[in-house]
Amino acid sequence: MMPDKLPISVFIIAKNEADRIPAAIQSVRDWVDEVVVIDSGSEDATVATSEALGARVVFNPWRGYGPQKVFGEGLCRNDWLLNIDADEEISAELATEIRALFAHGEPPFLAYTLPILPLYPFQDRGHPWTAFHHPVRLYRRDKAGFKDALVHDSVVVREGPVGHLKGMVLHRSFRSLAHHVDKVNGYSSAQAADMVAKGRDPSLLALLLTPILAFFKQYVLRREFVNGIDGIVVSHMYAFQRFIRLAKARELNRLRRKGGGQEK
Numbered sequence: 001m002m003p004d005k006l007p008i009s010v011f012i013i014a015k016n017e018a019d020r021i022p023a024a025i026q027s028v029r030d031w032v033d034e035v036v037v038i039d040s041g042s043e044d045a046t047v048a049t050s051e052a053l054g055a056r057v058v059f060n061p062w063r064g065y066g067p068q069k070v071f072g073e074g075l076c077r078n079d080w081l082l083n084i085d086a087d088e089e090i091s092a093e094l095a096t097e098i099r100a101l102f103a104h105g106e107p108p109f110l111a112y113t114l115p116i117l118p119l120y121p122f123q124d125r126g127h128p129w130t131a132f133h134h135p136v137r138l139y140r141r142d143k144a145g146f147k148d149a150l151v152h153d154s155v156v157v158r159e160g161p162v163g164h165l166k167g168m169v170l171h172r173s174f175r176s177l178a179h180h181v182d183k184v185n186g187y188s189s190a191q192a193a194d195m196v197a198k199g200r201d202p203s204l205l206a207l208l209l210t211p212i213l214a215f216f217k218q219y220v221l222r223r224e225f226v227n228g229i230d231g232i233v234v235s236h237m238y239a240f241q242r243f244i245r246l247a248k249a250r251e252l253n254r255l256r257r258k259g260g261g262q263e264k
Contacts, residue, residue, distance in 0.1 A: 006102045008032040008138075009076030010084065012055075013068045017086035018045040020172065025053040027089035031099060032082065038072045046086075064150030073145055082138045083146075083155075087172050088116070094167025098138065109163030111139035111155070117168040121176055123230055129223040130231075131168060138165070150190065177237070184241045192248035201253045202246040214242035 010028045014021055014037055021037070029035055035055040039047055040062040047057050060071050073081060082098075084090065090098075094114065101107040115131040136144060136155040144157040174180040195202075218224050218238040224231030 004031070005033050006031055006080075006099060007078050008080045008082050008098075008102075009034050009036060009078040010082045011036045011038065011069070011072035011076055012084055012086050013038045013040070013065075013072060014042065014046050014050070014086040015040045015062070016042045016044045016046060018042070018049045019175075021046060021050055021086040022053060023089045023172075024084055024086055025050060025055050027091075027095070028082070028084070029054050031095060033078055034076070036072060036075050037086075038068060038075070040068065064148075065153035066147055066149040069146040069153050070148050073141060076141070079140050079142060080138070081141050084137065084169065085171070089170045089172075091117075091168045091170055094165060094169065097165050097167040107163070110143040110160040111136050111157045112163045112165050114138060114165050114167075114169050116171045118171050118173060118234075120174060120230065120234065121172070122233075123227065126168075126170070127223075127226045128168065129226050132222040134164065136162060137169070150194065177233075180237055181240075184237075184244065188241065188245040188248055191245040192252055195245070195249040196252045196256070200249060202250050207243070207246055207250065210246055211239040211243040215239040 010032050012021065012024055012035070025035055025037075035050075035053075037046075037050040037055045037057045038060050039050075039057055040060060050057050056075075058075055060068060062068065069083060072083070082090075101112075113134040114137045115128075116133040116135065117126045117128065117131040119126045136157060139145075139155055139157065143159045144155050146153055147156050174183065215235050215238070219231060219235035224235050227234065
């Protein structure tokens, strides 16, 4: 007999997500042991909304994506962890698939990848062909865990093979195109600073070709063409996202050289 609550801790990092975090919590709260929200200083009703939905909320000052998720792992009481973002939700199909893993005790693998299906507000539904990202999000904490990188947060599996689930994580990353631009602006600044810290200075060729290749990657290789005009919009936004981080890195390098008296 399948247990009502699985021995899984779900943890979610959040800031000012009162409008989106209900879907995330509601998609898991009925079948996992606990939901933990790590709030980094919300000024809206994120904390009250999360608590009203049954989540435990803990404040932690923002230090970067990786450090925030590592902190979240430490708050969880179960060996099995499931990480989702405040703008994501577990689909009914994926919930059924995860429950089936625990139907007869421990799952056969120690970590699992989950396909992420991106959805924009102007899209009625997503196409499974566009779920190109399959990160590890369900794992045993003693065998895997997030690395503490400030920008690129990902789970490192330290032992054993990785299983792959088919049900989707629905990802509503942007509230609007304007929100996409705002989010890319902040994220690309962090990426640019990281690039400069690693000694990278984008070349003329990179600045010229990156947006073209990025559009091709999103529209063709990631199959956004199946979404028609919506796919064209999404692909252009991705191309901008890839270009602006390089432009900002170039700007930072030029300002540093200028400050050091090397700019002519």
